[in-house]
Amino acid sequence: MYTLPLARLIEQLQRLPGVGPKTAQRLALYILQRPDTEIQALAQALMDAKEKVGQCSVCFHLTADPICEICLDPTRDRHLICLVIDSRDVIALEKTREYRGLYHVLGGLISPMDGISPEQLNIQPLIQRVHRERPEEVILAISPSVEGETTTLYVGHLLKAFTRVTRIAFGLPMGGDLEYADEITLARALEGRRELD
Amino acid sequence: MYLKSLSLRQFRNYDQQCLHLSAAKTIIVGDNAQGKTNLLEAVELLSTLQSHRTNRDGDLVLNGETTGQIHGILERQMGTMELGLTLRRNGRRTVILNGQTQRRYLDLLGLLNTVRFSSTDLELVRGGPEQRRQWLDRLLTQLEPLYAHIWQQYQQVLRQRNALLKSHHANSTRPSQEELALWDAQLTATGIRVIRRRSRALARLSPLAIAWHQLISGCRETLEIRYLPNVKSETDHLEAWQQAFLVKIEERMMAEYHQHTSLVGPHRDDIEFTINNTPARQYGSQGQQRTLVLALKLAELELIEQIVRDSPLLLLDDVLAELDLKRQNQLLEAIQDRFQTLITTTHLGAFDAHWLRHSQVVTVESGRIMTDQQPLILTPNQPHHSNATKI
Ligand SMILES: Nc1ncnc2c1ncn2[C@@H]1O[C@H](COP(=O)(O)OP(=O)(O)OP(=O)(O)O)[C@@H](O)[C@H]1O
Ligand SMILES: [Mg+2]
Ligand SMILES: [Zn+2]
Numbered sequence: 001m002y003t004l005p006l007a008r009l010i011e012q013l014q015r016l017p018g019v020g021p022k023t024a025q026r027l028a029l030y031i032l033q034r035p036d037t038e039i040q041a042l043a044q045a046l047m048d049a050k051e052k053v054g055q056c057s058v059c060f061h062l063t064a065d066p067i068c069e070i071c072l073d074p075t076r077d078r079h080l081i082c083l084v085i086d087s088r089d090v091i092a093l094e095k096t097r098e099y100r101g102l103y104h105v106l107g108g109l110i111s112p113m114d115g116i117s118p119e120q121l122n123i124q125p126l127i128q129r130v131h132r133e134r135p136e137e138v139i140l141a142i143s144p145s146v147e148g149e150t151t152t153l154y155v156g157h158l159l160k161a162f163t164r165v166t167r168i169a170f171g172l173p174m175g176g177d178l179e180y181a182d183e184i185t186l187a188r189a190l191e192g193r194r195e196l197d
Numbered sequence: 198m199y200l201k202s203l204s205l206r207q208f209r210n211y212d213q214q215c216l217h218l219s220a221a222k223t224i225i226v227g228d229n230a231q232g233k234t235n236l237l238e239a240v241e242l243l244s245t246l247q248s249h250r251t252n253r254d255g256d257l258v259l260n261g262e263t264t265g266q267i268h269g270i271l272e273r274q275m276g277t278m279e280l281g282l283t284l285r286r287n288g289r290r291t292v293i294l295n296g297q298t299q300r301r302y303l304d305l306l307g308l309l310n311t312v313r314f315s316s317t318d319l320e321l322v323r324g325g326p327e328q329r330r331q332w333l334d335r336l337l338t339q340l341e342p343l344y345a346h347i348w349q350q351y352q353q354v355l356r357q358r359n360a361l362l363k364s365h366h367a368n369s370t371r372p373s374q375e376e377l378a379l380w381d382a383q384l385t386a387t388g389i390r391v392i393r394r395r396s397r398a399l400a401r402l403s404p405l406a407i408a409w410h411q412l413i414s415g416c417r418e419t420l421e422i423r424y425l426p427n428v429k430s431e432t433d434h435l436e437a438w439q440q441a442f443l444v445k446i447e448e449r450m451m452a453e454y455h456q457h458t459s460l461v462g463p464h465r466d467d468i469e470f471t472i473n474n475t476p477a478r479q480y481g482s483q484g485q486q487r488t489l490v491l492a493l494k495l496a497e498l499e500l501i502e503q504i505v506r507d508s509p510l511l512l513l514d515d516v517l518a519e520l521d522l523k524r525q526n527q528l529l530e531a532i533q534d535r536f537q538t539l540i541t542t543t544h545l546g547a548f549d550a551h552w553l554r555h556s557q558v559v560t561v562e563s564g565r566i567m568t569d570q571q572p573l574i575l576t577p578n579q580p581h582h583s584n585a586t587k588i
Pocket of ligand 1 (some may be wrong): 201209210211227228229230231232233234235236256257258260315434515543
């Protein structure tokens with residue numbers, strides 16, 4: 001149907017998340033219409049990003065430098081570390097401009113179904129970091145899914161010996177499943193209630 | 198509550214059909230495989246967002262199409278509302294309330310309440326524990342929609358814990374105590390939520406079922422309903438439950454390693470029915486078992502009505518014709534016009550003429566719905582559709 005180079009391009013585009021066959025076809029045809037320079041810039045950007053962007057050696061946020069901008073920023077509050085799942089969460093939190101502390105990127109959630117055990121996450125480096133830097137507080141900003149809860153439980157338990165641990169509701173998934181809601185939080189709060197004595 | 202209309206688009210074998218429900222009872226007649234159960238299934242989906250027949254939305258969408266739609270107009274004491282559900286072959290759903298897409302599925306649950314009674318429910322007593330758990334869970338979702346979420350969470354924990362046990366079985370190691378303890382804690386936390394709600398629902402259902410059962414059986418028999426949770430606790434305190442879970446998990450640890458699956462928790466619960474102190478499952482005659490299921494269904498209707506403060510719909514799939522005339526009349530008398538009822542059947546002949554006169558009759562043929570306007574002419578004493586299972 002498509003000439004081979006075009007078919008290959010569509011095939012590659014289709015591997016991207018959220019891109020179905022129709023979108024891949026539209027993107028490919030669009031790319032063919034653009035001037036050479038633009039496409040070269042795109043290709044170069046892809047190669048550069050892949051080659052140069054790595055993880056911050058302190059917090060594991062994506063960066064082109066050994067240590068990321070946030071970790072190097074002298075105006076940030078070093079007594080606070082916010083634990084998030086991935087770099088997208090860092091970016092989301094940064095956009096709010098509310099938070100002025102540091103981050104630590106976990107790199108995923110504990111999930112035996114996906115073969116992810118605690119050792120595969122950046123948990124050990126976090127413990128070492130907390131031990132070394134002695135922050136006053138670690139904020140766990142992990143989505144309250146089953147896997148998120150489990151990871152929170154695990155990390156919280158490990159950190160409690162070193163520092164104050166708090167958590168915020170974060171990353172509420174949109175659409176999809178039956179979700180976390182006020183009712184659920186309330187129901188849980190009611191569950192733990194005791195009789196007044 | 199009263200479902201005024203049901204519209205289907207590319208749902209099962211319906212391309213585009215609308216059914217206006219004009220009486221408290223609607224009888225849906227048609228030959229086999231014409232789409233009778235599909236209609237009830239659509240109502241069930243609006244009610245629980247679940248089908249008892251399939252977990253795959255692809256099955257629900259008309260063959261060859263990618264999306265299907267169910268839409269219903271519901272009258273409740275609080276007002277009229279429009280419920281909509283869009284199903285897609287790829288599994289993504291959209292729930293719509295009064296024209297507004299809802300962010301959470303939860304927001305559609307609990308608006309339309311239904312009790313389903315089909316010939317497979319007759320297996321409730323005789324069948325495996327799985328069927329009884331499903332029955333109770335479905336009732337719970339009606340009583341407290343949040344339960345759907347609680348149950349989903351429990352199952353996800355179970356899947357993760359089983360995956361952990363399996364992965365270590367695969368490379369013949371034992372999962373680290375630390376990691377397993379993590380999932381034990383989650384299994385306990387989510388499991389307790391399930392058990393407490395199941396226990397609470399059964400406790401409320403039980404007296405109603407017992408009363409119905411006495412009425413139907415003519416006081417001759419005493420029914421008892423007992424919840425048999427896999428994990429038992431002396432008291433209902435959270436700490437007592439946690440302790441009970443941990444003790445049982447410890448006890449079953451070796452067995453879990455060997456079978457590499459979770460053996461402790463409410464996924465192994467059961468419910469026991471006894472009649473005159475004898476387990477109905479083993480000793481109940483077919484007639485006794487039917488009386489029991491009928492009592493359970495009537496109790497369900499009543500319990501939902503009590504808690505929701507509005508009368509649920511009753512969906513009778515094929516079952517009426519399987520009950521003898523006495524039980525049929527007991528059921529229809531009990532529901533009167535109090536509960537809107539949708540009844541499917543292949544033969545009108547199996548019904549008492551008295552009930553037929555007060556019902557709307559629609560015919561279903563290859564995914565087309567035809568409303569019969571003229572009154573039905575029935576030959577008196579028409580032989581009842583013979584059925585070997587009749588009692
Ligand atoms: N996704 C689908 N697309 C098209 N047709 C479907 C789809 N799913 C089911 N059907 C058809 O619907 C019919 C079954 O409908 P249904 O189960 O409602 O039958 P019924 O009238 O209840 O029959 P019975 O009296 O045997 O219970 C079958 O003909 C089946 O092929
Ligand atoms: Mg059927
Ligand atoms: Zn950094």
